[in-house]
Amino acid sequence: MDPERLAGPKRFIGGSPESQYPMDDSTVIVTGSSKGIGRALAERFATEGANVVTNSRDEARATAVAEELLDAGGTAVGIGADMSDRAEVQALVDGAVEEFGSLDIMVNNAGNTVIGPALEMEPEDWQRVIDVNLTGVFFGMQAAGQQMAAQGTGGQIVNISSMIGEQGFAQRAPYCASKAGVNNLTRVFAVELAEHDVHVNALAPGFVRTDITEQTQDAAGYTDEDVRKRAPLGRFGTTEEIANCVEFLAGGDHYLTGEVLRADGGWMANAWGPDE
Ligand SMILES: NC(=O)c1ccc[n+]([C@@H]2O[C@H](COP(=O)([O-])OP(=O)(O)OC[C@H]3O[C@@H](n4cnc5c(N)ncnc54)[C@H](OP(=O)(O)O)[C@@H]3O)[C@@H](O)[C@H]2O)c1
Numbered sequence: 001m002d003p004e005r006l007a008g009p010k011r012f013i014g015g016s017p018e019s020q021y022p023m024d025d026s027t028v029i030v031t032g033s034s035k036g037i038g039r040a041l042a043e044r045f046a047t048e049g050a051n052v053v054t055n056s057r058d059e060a061r062a063t064a065v066a067e068e069l070l071d072a073g074g075t076a077v078g079i080g081a082d083m084s085d086r087a088e089v090q091a092l093v094d095g096a097v098e099e100f101g102s103l104d105i106m107v108n109n110a111g112n113t114v115i116g117p118a119l120e121m122e123p124e125d126w127q128r129v130i131d132v133n134l135t136g137v138f139f140g141m142q143a144a145g146q147q148m149a150a151q152g153t154g155g156q157i158v159n160i161s162s163m164i165g166e167q168g169f170a171q172r173a174p175y176c177a178s179k180a181g182v183n184n185l186t187r188v189f190a191v192e193l194a195e196h197d198v199h200v201n202a203l204a205p206g207f208v209r210t211d212i213t214e215q216t217q218d219a220a221g222y223t224d225e226d227v228r229k230r231a232p233l234g235r236f237g238t239t240e241e242i243a244n245c246v247e248f249l250a251g252g253d254h255y256l257t258g259e260v261l262r263a264d265g266g267w268m269a270n271a272w273g274p275d276e
Helices: 003-007 036-047 059-071 086-098 124-153 171-197 209-222 224-230 238-253
Strands: 029-030 049-056 075-080 106-107 155-160 200-207 260-265
Touching: 003 106, 029 036, 029 086, 036 049, 036 059, 036 075, 036 106, 036 238, 049 059, 049 086, 059 075, 075 086, 086 124, 106 124, 106 200, 124 155, 124 171, 124 200, 155 238, 171 200, 200 238, 238 260
Parallel strands: 029 049, 029 106, 049 075, 106 155, 155 200, 200 260
Antiparallel strands: none
16 A cells, blocks of 8 residues: 555545545455455555455455555454355454444455366356355345445445456356356345445456466466457556546445446457457
């Protein structure tokens, strides 16, 4: 996180102190924030002055990130919880409220993948991805939505989907299915939670350089050059750029709910594949 930014004048999401959701009054949970996109999101929210709850399956990894945010001047606590376990997700939300008194923003970011042909996919590999990426997001929205509805002060839920929730990407059957499911679950929760002034949106990134892309790239059989050619912006996205988009959605100073916003460097807008 950027201590200088934290030390400067308080920034308000939406650019004004009258914003409905000033970040320095907000408590945010970022699931799966031990590394990658989630970690960048936790840093961003801490920089904006929010109370940040970091999370991982492993309590020590969640706590290590929270301690780094504290050292840099932020407000944070780490809570271990497996997002595929409903009781642990409930304990995560309860722990955030116990620590900071409310839950205002829930970012369902935790995710995994498995690479392999659909015809040979083992049931346990299918289930492992669906359990975290789809059921975990359902549990996260359910527990956070119940808390926000009970508080009666509105809220923001942002689900991290993927551009390939809208495309058939070979070797990624459970991942594509899970993210397509997240997109439509986002719409269902947006409709049901609107009466509580809880906005529910999704951000669908394209390729961003993190452990998940590093570890799966060879197995999936694409090169950096493929990504550069296919994405009109000609490069991978950065975790900072993803944080910019999530910050906007989580700020709540907008009329968006039930929306799936793509941050993919123009990939999905581009009708043509890479040049031969
Ligand atoms: N990178 C990309 O190009 C890209 C593109 C589109 C969408 N996304 C999405 O962005 C999200 C983050 O991906 P990333 O690239 O940052 O991946 P990453 O670097 O592999 O990080 C994944 C995070 O999820 C956590 N996690 C995994 N399973 C969990 C579980 N059962 N319960 C709680 N936490 C769990 C991991 O923590 P522990 O291992 O410490 O538990 C880690 O913090 C995912 O939903 C992914 O699908 C990524």
